Amino acid sequence: MSPQIADQTERPRAEGEGAAPPALVAFQGITKIYGTGMAEVRALDGVDLTIGAGEFVAIMGPSGSGKSTCLNMIGCLDTPTSGSYRFAGVEVGTLSRNQRALLRRHYLGFVFQGYNLLKRTSALENVEMPLVYRRVPGRERRRRAHEALAAVGLQGREHHTPAELSGGQQQRVAVARAIVTAPALLLADEPTGNLDSTTSREIMDLLTELNVERGITIAMVTHEEEMATYARRIVRFLDGRIVVDRERPADRVPGGGGGLAV
Amino acid sequence: MIWSTIRLALRELGRNAMRSSLTILGIVIGVGAVISMVTLGGGATSQITGEISSLGSNLIIVRPGTQPQHGGIQVQAAPFDRADVEAIVREVPNTEAVAPMTSAPTVAVFGNANWSTTVNGTLSAYLAARDWPLARGRAFTEGEEQAGAMVCLLGATVQDELFGRQDPLGASIRLGSAACRVVGVLEARGESTFGMDQDDFILAPLRAVQRRLVGDDDVDLMFVSAQSEAATAQVQGDLERLLRQRRRIGAGQEDDFTVQDMAEIATIVESTTGVLTTFLGAIAAISLLVGGIGIMNIMLVSVTERTREIGIRLAIGAQGHEVLLQFLLESTLLSLFGGLVGIALGLGLAAVAAPWLGVPFVLDPTIIVIAFLFSGAVGILFGYVPARRAARLDPIDALRYE
Ligand SMILES: Nc1ncnc2c1ncn2[C@@H]1O[C@H](COP(=O)(O)OP(=O)(O)OP(=O)(O)O)[C@@H](O)[C@H]1O
Ligand SMILES: [Mg+2]
Numbered sequence: 273m274s275p276q277i278a279d280q281t282e283r284p285r286a287e288g289e290g291a292a293p294p295a296l297v298a299f300q301g302i303t304k305i306y307g308t309g310m311a312e313v314r315a316l317d318g319v320d321l322t323i324g325a326g327e328f329v330a331i332m333g334p335s336g337s338g339k340s341t342c343l344n345m346i347g348c349l350d351t352p353t354s355g356s357y358r359f360a361g362v363e364v365g366t367l368s369r370n371q372r373a374l375l376r377r378h379y380l381g382f383v384f385q386g387y388n389l390l391k392r393t394s395a396l397e398n399v400e401m402p403l404v405y406r407r408v409p410g411r412e413r414r415r416r417a418h419e420a421l422a423a424v425g426l427q428g429r430e431h432h433t434p435a436e437l438s439g440g441q442q443q444r445v446a447v448a449r450a451i452v453t454a455p456a457l458l459l460a461d462e463p464t465g466n467l468d469s470t471t472s473r474e475i476m477d478l479l480t481e482l483n484v485e486r487g488i489t490i491a492m493v494t495h496e497e498e499m500a501t502y503a504r505r506i507v508r509f510l511d512g513r514i515v516v517d518r519e520r521p522a523d524r525v526p527g528g529g530g531g532l533a534v
Numbered sequence: 535m536i537w538s539t540i541r542l543a544l545r546e547l548g549r550n551a552m553r554s555s556l557t558i559l560g561i562v563i564g565v566g567a568v569i570s571m572v573t574l575g576g577g578a579t580s581q582i583t584g585e586i587s588s589l590g591s592n593l594i595i596v597r598p599g600t601q602p603q604h605g606g607i608q609v610q611a612a613p614f615d616r617a618d619v620e621a622i623v624r625e626v627p628n629t630e631a632v633a634p635m636t637s638a639p640t641v642a643v644f645g646n647a648n649w650s651t652t653v654n655g656t657l658s659a660y661l662a663a664r665d666w667p668l669a670r671g672r673a674f675t676e677g678e679e680q681a682g683a684m685v686c687l688l689g690a691t692v693q694d695e696l697f698g699r700q701d702p703l704g705a706s707i708r709l710g711s712a713a714c715r716v717v718g719v720l721e722a723r724g725e726s727t728f729g730m731d732q733d734d735f736i737l738a739p740l741r742a743v744q745r746r747l748v749g750d751d752d753v754d755l756m757f758v759s760a761q762s763e764a765a766t767a768q769v770q771g772d773l774e775r776l777l778r779q780r781r782r783i784g785a786g787q788e789d790d791f792t793v794q795d796m797a798e799i800a801t802i803v804e805s806t807t808g809v810l811t812t813f814l815g816a817i818a819a820i821s822l823l824v825g826g827i828g829i830m831n832i833m834l835v836s837v838t839e840r841t842r843e844i845g846i847r848l849a850i851g852a853q854g855h856e857v858l859l860q861f862l863l864e865s866t867l868l869s870l871f872g873g874l875v876g877i878a879l880g881l882g883l884a885a886v887a888a889p890w891l892g893v894p895f896v897l898d899p900t901i902i903v904i905a906f907l908f909s910g911a912v913g914i915l916f917g918y919v920p921a922r923r924a925a926r927l928d929p930i931d932a933l934r935y936e
Contacts, residue, residue, distance in 0.1 A: 349849055349929050370853045377851025388846050388933060392549065402850045404538050449850075 294361035296457055296489055297323040297346055302355035304341050304512075315341040316352070317512035323491060325456070328483040330500040331493045333509030339493045340385070340461055342509065346491055347380055347459045348372040360456070377405050381450030381488075383460035387442045389434045395421060395445045396430040402453045420452035421445070424478060440471035447475065451482060458482065460492040464499055476502040543864040546836075547871075557832045558872030561912065564821020565873050565905050569880025570887070571814050572901045577884075577893040579807045586800050592630070592763050593663060594770055594795045596756040596777070600788070611790035613752035616740070618780060622758065626772045628765040631662035634740055634753040642696060642736060643708040649695040653686075653709055653736045655743025661720075663757040671703050671718025674739050682741030684714040690722035690733040712746045714738060766795050822908060825872065826916035833865050833920035844924050845932025858925035865917025866910055873909025877902055 299321040306313040315338045323329055323346075331339050344350040345357065348364055357364045359375060367375065376382075381402075389398045399417040408416070421430055424444040434442050443463060450458055460479070464472035480502050482488045492503065500506050501520065508516035547554045599611040619634045626632075636655045641648055658673035660666070669690070678685050686707070693702050702716045723732040744751055760769040773793050781790060837844070844857055881897070888895040 344930055347849070370855075373848065373851050373853045376849065380851075382849055384846075384849070384933060388842065390843055390846065401847070404535065405847075405851050405856065407535055410538070 293325070294358065295322045295324050296327075296360055297321065297491070298356075298358045299345075300356045300358075302342075302345060302352045302357055304338075304345065304350065305353045314512045316345065318355070319512070319514055321507065321514065321517075323457075323489065325489055326483075326487050328480070328490045328502070328504045329492070330503035330506045331491060331509065332495070332497075332500055332506060333515075335495075337509040338512040339509055341512075343459055343461050343491060343493050346457075347382060348375055377402070378453075379456045381453060381455035381458045383443070383446045383450045383458070383463045385461040385465055385493075387434070387439075387446045389442055389445055389449070391435070392433055394431045394433055395426060395437065395448075398434070398445055399448045399452050402449060406453060416452055417448075420448040423451070424448045425474075440467050440474065443467060443471075443475055444478070447478060451486075451488065454486070455488065457489045457491065460490065462493055462495065464494065464496065469498075472496070472499060539860050539863055540867070542860065543867050546864055547868055550836075553832060554868060554871075557828050558825070558868055558875065560821060560825030560828045561869055561872030561909055562825075562876040562879060564818055564825055565876025565909055566879035566883065567821065568814050568818040569877050569901065569905055570883040571817075571880075572811075573881065573884035573896065573898065574887060574891065574893060575807060575810055575814070576898050576901075577888055577896040579803065580896050581894055582803050583800055586796055586803065592760045592766055592796075593665075594758045594760065594766060594773065594793060595799075596758060596773060596791060596793050597754070598791050600790065600792050612781070613754055614756060614791075615751050615753055618777070619753060619756060621776060621780060622756070622773065625776055626758075626769060628761045628769055630759045630761045631659040631757070633657050633660035633663040633757040635660070635755045635757065636740065636743055636748055636753055637755075638743060638747045640709045640736070640747060642692060644696040644702075644705060647696045649692060651689075651692055651734050651736060653738055653743055653747060655738055655740040655748070657740055660737060660757060663759040665759075666723075667721050669719045669721045671716070673718060679739045679741065682739055682745050684712055684742050684746065685717045685739065686714045687718040687720055687737040688716055689720050689735045689737075691731055692734060692736055693719050709736070709738075710747060714742075766797075770795055818905075818908070822912050825869065825909075826912040829865050829869055829913060830916040830920060832868075833861060833917050834923070836864070837861065837920045837924045840924075841927065841932045841935040844927050845929050845935065848927065848929035849933060854925040857927075858921045861921035861924050862914060862917050865921065866913035869909045869913030869917075870906065873906050876909070877905055880905075 299319050302316055302319040302321075303314065304316040306315055317338075319338075319342065321342070331342060333339050341350065345352060348359070348367075351365070359379070362375075364372065364375070389395075390401070396414065396417050399420050400413045403413040403416060418430065421427065424447050426441060426444055426448065429437065429441060432441075434445070437445065443466075447460075447463070450460075458479075463479070464475050467475065476499055479490055479492065483490050490503075492499075494500055503520065505519045506516065507514055596614075598613050614634065616634065619632060622629070623632050633656050637652050638655075639650070640653045641650045642653075643649075654660075657679055658675075661668065661673055668687070671687070673687070674683075674685060677683070686709075688696070688702060696702070696707060697705070702719060705716050706713050707716060708714070720733070720737070725731055740753070758769065758773060760766040770793050774789065777791055777793075778789065783790065847857060848854075881902075885895055
């Protein structure tokens with residue numbers, strides 16, 4: 273008990289930012305092991321990662337290197353085998369399943385690999401869903417969902433179901449669903465994975481805009497170097513470890529990232 | 535939140551309308567069967583108890599011999615006699631009327647008309663004891679009772695059959711070989727539940743019937759009415775004591791006669807309907823169980839089919855209990871709907887069958903509410919396991935599920 277409490281009180285100061293708020297995401301020695309014995313897979317192997325508010329981070333690396341595992345970990349969907357993860361100063365390991373659900377509900381937005389929209393449900397209702405769990409009343413919910421759909425350029429498509437939308441449009445609905453709650457942190461797992469390059473660029477422009485204009489922190493997994501150039505910072509994984517962590521030149525991102533104070 | 539969850543559940547059920555309707559069939563049939571049976575049974579019971587209370591609620595019936603309630607042997611015993619009747623009148627306090635009765639089958643003849651019926655020898659106290667008013671004419675006088683005069687009162691059916699529209703008062707009819715003057719007509723009571731005509735009899739003074747038609751001094755039955763309902767127990771007790779003494783029944787011996795008040799007779803009827811109710815309850819339990827298993831099965835399928843949806847909801851921030859509620863609501867609405875359809879079906883069936891069976895259609899709100907609540911409970915009970923399975927899914931696994 274007591275060492276953990278000590279950790280929590282000491283670490284923010286150890287980061288040396290004085291009165292500055294704790295980083296949004298702070299991994300310390302995060303390890304995730306799947307299976308046991310011979311079949312053991314270290315999906316993450318002692319990862320230290322800090323993401324500050326306002327950053328736009330691209331997570332890259334070869335297939336199986338642990339990118340999705342890392343993103344799920346950030347999203348409090350997965351629990352580490354060992355290591356400490358603090359979200360905005362809160363030790364996630366001490367939270368119950370329900371508390372983690374509440375954390376996701378109030379602070380996180382997800383754009384899943386392969387859209388993951390509700391079938392046979394209109395775009396509007398898909399976007400409204402996170403607001404339902406936030407207990408936003410119906411009228412306000414619809415207003416905000418319309419707004420979010422307009423922000424991703426889908427006016428007039430509110431009542432289309434996913435089956436009636438193109439892949440790019442579905443991905444936009446997924447983005448709208450993720451941003452309708454104005455989350456502190458947007459997590460996107462290969463948001464352009466299934467899209468052609470034109471549509472991919474549109475989605476990336478949209479994410480950049482959200483990052484720059486609304487100050488939403490973004491962590492995005494991608495395979496494509498081109499997409500990674502939209503981010504301010506690139507983190508590369510290999511066999512569950514971070515091998516590269518560097519910022520991109522400021523000229524690539526209009527306006528420069530928000531909270532990257534180095 | 536609860537509203538949108540209900541809307542969601544309804545839509546989900548509507549999407550699989552065919553599957554949903556087949557799923558609730560078990561509950562519909564079970565609830566429908568029970569509702570129709572209980573409604574018809576309730577109609578019959580209310581009719582019977584209505585008749586029993588129309589006999590007069592303070593009425594006590596005394597007969598020789600004992601008749602075990604649930605089958606068994608009927609014990610024969612000596613009949614009563616006029617002295618017993620007189621002793622009761624003399625020694626039992628708080629009685630209003632004491633009417634002995636002896637019956638004989640007879641054929642009544644007037645002019646060309648004849649009608650085979652029963653003649654009951656009694657006293658005019660009979661009318662008070664059974665609370666049976668005269669439609670016209672008068673009762674027997676004490677003189678006629680003492681003398682065993684051949685005068686009679688006609689039941690409504692007998693008057694119709696013999697006289698039609700003619701005036702029977704003062705007319706002389708023949709009962710077997712004896713002539714008898716009509717002095718009054720009883721009010722009509724109609725048919726009993728068992729289809730028996732309650733108005734098909736003739737009343738004559740006890741002594742006249744004993745002497746001219748039966749040929750013995752026996753009293754087969756006594757009607758005693760207490761002055762109030764509160765007094766029935768005391769009157770009943772006194773009757774038993776007096777009759778045991780008069781019939782010389784020793785301390786350890788069983789009665790060889792039966793003293794029954796209307797409450798007891800009603801109890802017998804109710805115990806019969808109680809058996810019926812238990813039986814219906816068993817049918818209901820079985821059909822609801824079968825229906826519930828059907829619902830559980832379909833909900834398990836539904837949870838598996840919608841694993842991805844559950845994963846999305848959990849990832850987006852739904853808590854376990856919110857997912858649980860969503861699925862529980864679905865199963866509960868499903869079974870409640872089955873219950874409603876079953877209730878409608880059962881009532882419809884009962885409404886159609888009631889006139890055909892000759893019983894009144896009595897709507898019992900209690901059983902409807904119970905059926906509704908029970909079907910809801912089935913949905914909660916059998917929906918719980920699938921719903922919990924949904925709530926406990928791991929979000930990542932659920933999202934990956936193909
Ligand atoms: N549930 C699991 N059970 C067992 N092993 C797993 C599980 N999830 C991931 N892994 C393993 O962990 C490692 C990292 O997986 P992860 O999904 O994070 O890779 P990735 O970098 O996202 O790959 P890709 O680019 O192909 O999506 C892989 O070797 C994978 O096989
Ligand atoms: Mg991946």
